[in-house]
Amino acid sequence: MSSLTEKAKDLFSSKKIKEYDNLAGFIFISPWLIGFIAFTIIPMILSLGVSFTRYDVISAPEWVGLKNYIDIFTVDSTFRSSIKITFFYAFVSVPLRLAFALFLAVLFNQKRKMVGLYRTLFYIPSVIGGSVAVAVMWRQLFGSSGALNSLLNAFFGMDIARSWIRHPQSALWTLIFLAIWQFGSPMLIFLAGLKQIPGSLYEAALIDGANWWQKFFKITIPMLSPVILFNLIMQIISGFMMFTQAYIITEGGPFDQTLVYVLYLFRRAFSFYEMGYASALAWILLVIVAIITVIIFKTAPHWVYYESKGEF
Amino acid sequence: MKKKSFVLWVTISLVLMFSISVMAQTTISVAWWGSQDRHNRTLEVIEMFEEEYPDINVEPEFLGFDGYWEKMAAQAAGRNLPDVMQHGYGLIPQYIEADLLLDLAPYVESGEISREYIDDTIVYQNNGSESMYGVNLGYNAIGLVYDPAMLEEAGVEDFEPGYTYQDLMEKSRKIANNTDFYAKSSYLLLDNIDGFCTFLRQNGTDLYYGEDFASKTFQEIEEIGYDDDQLFVKFHEMELEMVEAGAFAPIDRSSEVTNVEEDLLASGEAAMSAIWSNQLVAMERAADRPLNLTILPKYKDQVAEGLFLQPSQYFSVASNSENPDAAVKFINFFVDNVEANKVLMGERGVPASAKVRDALIPLLDDTTAKTFDYIDLAVEHSGPIAPPYPEVHNQTMQEYDNLREMMFYGLITPEEAARQFRQKVNQILANR
Numbered sequence: 001m002s003s004l005t006e007k008a009k010d011l012f013s014s015k016k017i018k019e020y021d022n023l024a025g026f027i028f029i030s031p032w033l034i035g036f037i038a039f040t041i042i043p044m045i046l047s048l049g050v051s052f053t054r055y056d057v058i059s060a061p062e063w064v065g066l067k068n069y070i071d072i073f074t075v076d077s078t079f080r081s082s083i084k085i086t087f088f089y090a091f092v093s094v095p096l097r098l099a100f101a102l103f104l105a106v107l108f109n110q111k112r113k114m115v116g117l118y119r120t121l122f123y124i125p126s127v128i129g130g131s132v133a134v135a136v137m138w139r140q141l142f143g144s145s146g147a148l149n150s151l152l153n154a155f156f157g158m159d160i161a162r163s164w165i166r167h168p169q170s171a172l173w174t175l176i177f178l179a180i181w182q183f184g185s186p187m188l189i190f191l192a193g194l195k196q197i198p199g200s201l202y203e204a205a206l207i208d209g210a211n212w213w214q215k216f217f218k219i220t221i222p223m224l225s226p227v228i229l230f231n232l233i234m235q236i237i238s239g240f241m242m243f244t245q246a247y248i249i250t251e252g253g254p255f256d257q258t259l260v261y262v263l264y265l266f267r268r269a270f271s272f273y274e275m276g277y278a279s280a281l282a283w284i285l286l287v288i289v290a291i292i293t294v295i296i297f298k299t300a301p302h303w304v305y306y307e308s309k310g311e312f
Numbered sequence: 313m314k315k316k317s318f319v320l321w322v323t324i325s326l327v328l329m330f331s332i333s334v335m336a337q338t339t340i341s342v343a344w345w346g347s348q349d350r351h352n353r354t355l356e357v358i359e360m361f362e363e364e365y366p367d368i369n370v371e372p373e374f375l376g377f378d379g380y381w382e383k384m385a386a387q388a389a390g391r392n393l394p395d396v397m398q399h400g401y402g403l404i405p406q407y408i409e410a411d412l413l414l415d416l417a418p419y420v421e422s423g424e425i426s427r428e429y430i431d432d433t434i435v436y437q438n439n440g441s442e443s444m445y446g447v448n449l450g451y452n453a454i455g456l457v458y459d460p461a462m463l464e465e466a467g468v469e470d471f472e473p474g475y476t477y478q479d480l481m482e483k484s485r486k487i488a489n490n491t492d493f494y495a496k497s498s499y500l501l502l503d504n505i506d507g508f509c510t511f512l513r514q515n516g517t518d519l520y521y522g523e524d525f526a527s528k529t530f531q532e533i534e535e536i537g538y539d540d541d542q543l544f545v546k547f548h549e550m551e552l553e554m555v556e557a558g559a560f561a562p563i564d565r566s567s568e569v570t571n572v573e574e575d576l577l578a579s580g581e582a583a584m585s586a587i588w589s590n591q592l593v594a595m596e597r598a599a600d601r602p603l604n605l606t607i608l609p610k611y612k613d614q615v616a617e618g619l620f621l622q623p624s625q626y627f628s629v630a631s632n633s634e635n636p637d638a639a640v641k642f643i644n645f646f647v648d649n650v651e652a653n654k655v656l657m658g659e660r661g662v663p664a665s666a667k668v669r670d671a672l673i674p675l676l677d678d679t680t681a682k683t684f685d686y687i688d689l690a691v692e693h694s695g696p697i698a699p700p701y702p703e704v705h706n707q708t709m710q711e712y713d714n715l716r717e718m719m720f721y722g723l724i725t726p727e728e729a730a731r732q733f734r735q736k737v738n739q740i741l742a743n744r
Contacts, residue, residue: 056703058388059410071743144564163564168721254567254721255714271706273406 090239105190126184193227345380446626450661497576617695
């Protein structure tokens with residue numbers, strides 16, 4: 001009897017259970033863990049090594065030390081222009097996209113008929129993502145004989161043959177416009193955030209005689225600020241990693257005016273076969289994105305309101 | 313009981329014989345890129361080859377263009393390239409440079425491959441001996457494709473081979489004046505650097521090799537090949553003039569075109585375009601009306617022909633191949649066997665062998681017959697093709713495209729573009 005209870009005690013001793021639980025936990029998470037190690041961590045370490053070499057894939061890599069990094073910062077003018085373009089793209093498209101997403105989230109937060117349907121419909125552009133279909137559609141809209149020019153002609157009598165996608169002054173803006181149009185995922189996150197704001201706050205404001213704008217700026221925005229922070233960081237990161245849209249719609253042209261950073265990296269790697277140089281570019285991007293994320297986090301205490309006083 | 317054991321013995325001996333014959337079989341792998349149509353034709357030829365040579369077993373590897381080169385790069389890194397691999401004019405220098413391909417010169421000497429199938433482009437002279445790395449799978453040439461009905465509508469005479477840039481410009485002006493379509497589907501004479509390279513050759517020089525192709529190998533090239541920036545200026549001023557006259561489609565319209573199917577000639581908005589001869593099939597299908605293919609314009613006081621024939625693809629043998637003899641047998645069968653080529657039907661380009669060509673001609677459909685005729689015409693108006701360009705040519709093309717676009721958007725003058733182009737190319741060559 002006693003041994004049985006001992007055994008039972010042993011079996012249920014907190015230490016054993018913990019070990020057992022940990023093991024089970026690791027087993028359950030192992031598919032992701034193995035994938036993460038094999039396809040993210042190891043390639044990252046390898047790419048750091050490759051970034052110090054000259055490597056054209058088909059012949060063996062040749063150690064060149066810091067040469068790639070020195071070249072990037074001293075002689076590579078395309079690097080500088082692609083950085084400028086990427087910063088412009090990220091810092092123009094992300095605020096606009098977030099503003100638009102917030103606007104629609106507030107709209108869809110109302111209890112109206114069919115609001116569920118609208119939410120789904122407005123999410124669709126984000127599902128399409130950077131597909132070839134979008135490239136074709138964008139060309140139909142902003143091409144030289146596209147819908148925009150037809151509209152301008154019909155309503156304002158302007159006979160424009162400009163290809164907005166290929167013209168150096170407007171090409172990047174068509175990509176920014178595409179980014180704004182694909183506002184679905186931040187919109188959903190905003191919607192979830194809006195649902196969390198207690199109705200009692202709005203009732204109190206109503207009794208005090210606050211108008212819509214006052215409620216929006218004094219209650220909605222502050223209560224939503226943690227969600228805004230989250231969206232801002234995620235979107236800035238993805239803004240810096242933008243690739244597909246530029247690749248399939250403009251191919252970086254005209255004369256590199258839409259050559260965003262990752263597209264430049266891709267060109268170095270897969271059309272010039274300079275894997276070492278491209279790896280160095282990738283590591284520089286990682287550092288840039290990390291610095292920007294840290295800066296945004298540092299500013300957070302000044303404008304983000306946590307009900308729990310910052311204790312997550 | 314006896315009967316049973318007899319059957320058993322027969323089975324066992326059959327299995328043994330079979331497995332011995334399998335073991336005695338040599339296995340080679342053959343890789344190529346292409347469309348489904350090419351895959352089907354090539355697989356059929358592989359079966360014919362295996363029937364003819366029962367001791368050789370062929371393992372096919374086939375992919376689309378992009379996936380193909382990624383896979384080859386990975387296999388090259390592991391030094392296990394397929395025994396026979398399809399190669400292209402653009403990338404073969406890198407593979408030769410990295411020592412990945414087998415020198416086929418001994419097989420040509422022993423007569424196992426006819427010299428007829430070795431294109432001069434991939435013959436390298438080193439210290440008096442020649443090395444060869446690829447067998448030509450079919451010829452291809454750039455040409456001017458046009459709609460004869462549209463020319464007639466504009467009251468313009470048909471192109472006579474031997475016409476000049478001046479003739480082309482005059483015809484283009486007439487077309488623009490007399491009709492509401494463009495003369496040419498793009499703002500360029502040719503859609504990439506090839507046009508300028510053609511003009512350089514007509515002036516007796518080359519983008520990299522200068523006046524003498526044999527002066528150096530592609531590894532030894534250190535600076536841009538031509539001396540006179542006026543060539544750059546002259547060539548592009550012709551194009552600029554044509555765009556200004558409304559004869560060539562403006563850059564805004566034509567730079568949106570990404571493939572033959574979208575070309576303004578196909579959509580009926582322009583009367584001419586420039587293509588590689590093997591693209592005629594796709595172009596005519598997209599246009600859905602009969603088109604003609606003729607040679608490129610000549611320069612009025614040209615010192616050499618600008619046009620050239622280019623092997624569209626090669627078969628090469630990997631240097632890591634364990635059965636190079638079997639690989640060579642396969643390649644020779646592929647290019648030399650008439651029955652095999654009746655299956656291939658010039659899908660990779662016009663066959664190099666006159667024997668094969670003559671056998672195919674009666675069997676061709678109209679469009680393919682036009683490409684065969686065009687190659688015959690082009691031969692008469694062609695010069696030698698330049699040896700492969702340096703492996704950094706992709707970067708040169710990128711810089712060229714950028715400068716040309718800036719020029720056509722009026723941001724820089726042709727003189728400035730010429731100066732910057734020279735500087736960029738020299739910089740690219742110095743950095744490799």
